[in-house]
Amino acid sequence: MRVLQGVAGAVIVLGIFSSVLRTLVIPRPTRSGFTQVVQRLVHRPFQLLANLMSSAEAKDRVLGPVAPLAILVTLVSWLVCFVVGYALLEAAVSGFGIRDALVESGSSLFTLGFASSKRTTLTVVDFCAAATGPIVVGLQVGYLPTLYGAYQRRETEVTLLQARAGSPPWGPEILARYAQVELLDVLTDLFRNWERWSAQVSESHTTYPILVHFRSPKATRNWLIALLAVMDAAALRLAFNPSLPKTEVRMALRAGFVCLRDIADMKGIPYAQDPHPDDPIELSYEDFLRGVARMEEQGYPLQRTPQEAWPHFRGWRVNYEALAYRLARDIDAVPAPWSGARRTPVAIRAPLTPVDRRPVG
Template identity: 55%
Template sequence: MANLVVPRGLRSRYTRLIRDVVRWPFQAVADRRNTFEGKDLILAWAAPLSILVTLLSWLGLAVVGFGFILAGISDRGLAKGMLQSGSSVFTLGFLSSSESRQTFVDFCAAATGPVMIGLLVGYLPAMYSAYSEREAEVTMLQSRAGVPAWGPEILMRHVQIPGLVTQLPALYQGWERWACQVAESHTSYPVLIHFRSPRATRNWLIALLAILDAAALEVALNPSKPKSTMRMTLRAGFSCLREIADVEGIGYDPDPDPDGEIQLSYAEFAQGIDMLRYAGYPMERDPEEAWAHFRGWRVNYESLAYELAYRIDAVAAPWSGPRRTARQVLLVRTPIDRQPKTKAKSDAAT
């Protein structure tokens, strides 16, 4: 219950255990589905159901606890103690006692049940409000980042439409604020981490990763551009991931080496650069030189993003790491598959 009343990220092994136990059968069934859409439809039930199961487990533990107390202070025995406890916790009142000590315990039990239910019901609007705000930005990004979102496609789409590239700083500023809001809400209510988007091809983590990659690419490719907005977005983004990782119990290096290795290969990086070059994105550095700078930024967030994407089984996207089932990657169309074949078609589409 501390997760509901204390406005800060608390790690609760009990609630994590309940969440994992509830999720396991859904995950087992989802892993056998042939399409990611079918998989997502099954997994969408796991997180909301875990909230209900958590409440029921709280009430059940309260019944057991008060039952042992009543059995210990009376001669009714454990079975009748549990019945009397359940009668009080659920405010049914069909079994009680006139003995003062038992009456006091009954009052405490009768207050516990409604308080637990009231706390959870009272905080549900706050949780769903945070979820709605998160998904609104993810949905808005769809037209700018593709489906599923990808960092290079953000830059490609902005450079292809005249005048749109000037909106990139505002986009980064909005996502800097979004990252701070998600860090606060998802550490206060960790179950939101596992709430899935309304559409299978959208995901909050993949959207954030795309924004971070786009900002890192701009910093790496064009050193003469003003960097303050992009750098602040990058820092807000990987700080958000680190705070969520603390709640999830994921380890990370708080001060990684900028020259350290990352899982993204240079070949994958070059593929994204080729797409940007084809779209006419201006580049001051060549790919080999930009790779070192891009890697220096990505080392701050890549491992956390990959681990979280694997845990929540996010939609497969370029530059987002492996998933539980290899076939998932093959069933989702990546942004590069949708590019026009000729420059003429590109201009017409624009």
């Protein structure tokens, strides 16, 4: 019996150490099964409640605390598992009952010191437990600033995009607004910035997967919908303006769908590695025409007709549409034009567009 307790305790302690290392220490995409289970258990009741909500704002209020709460619950779960694992080890080497072993383990893990033994074997286990508690808490304390720093960098560009793409963002709205304020000459700066943004998000959101579920401060903003809008704007630019410079536009588009694929790989979502340009997409030609009408309304110059541009646009969008729609559904992103369906029916929000009032004369 004591041998089984010792084996079980060692397995629990080593398994949780592996989870801590994968989640907090190793600077590369690594999946911890324990962390994933805890986060899913935290997320499920909130998601069930959000599914009952009829508005995007209500859903956002319900889902907003989920990711931060999952971090806290994960830390508590690690510590509880360490208490149990070390208690089993102490019971194995000392013959203590489970209750006494839990008291000794908790006293050592949290460095309280109110329960201790003079037995050498127990002292070794107590020292290991006493080192474990501060290490895990210290790693978590160091992890949070890194996590929130990546979140703030992500949200800065998403917030800046609001004036350029509406709220929620929409690809045609980006080109329409740049045409409206006569800034099409500097549109490549936007794509250059979002190429770098995509690379940063790819790195941070695969290293720290919980960031995928961190929501923006406002219900009408979302990092995924913002990225989708920029990629759609890039695809529209390439489809309608073949004579204009393409380098920054193509790089932003490629960086965007590489970012989505990296996140999909981390989450185990399948996708077509090399889709054919003629493969079907969910966006209808009628919805495409509505976006083009918005661009034309604000004076965006079109070098091709919508009929000529549609195959080119579709050939670009096939690279990222399915993944963007799947992720938008998974995280219940704010409904927006050209962003697919959600878990439960919610009205698609049209981008809020301020009136550009100019002095007469």
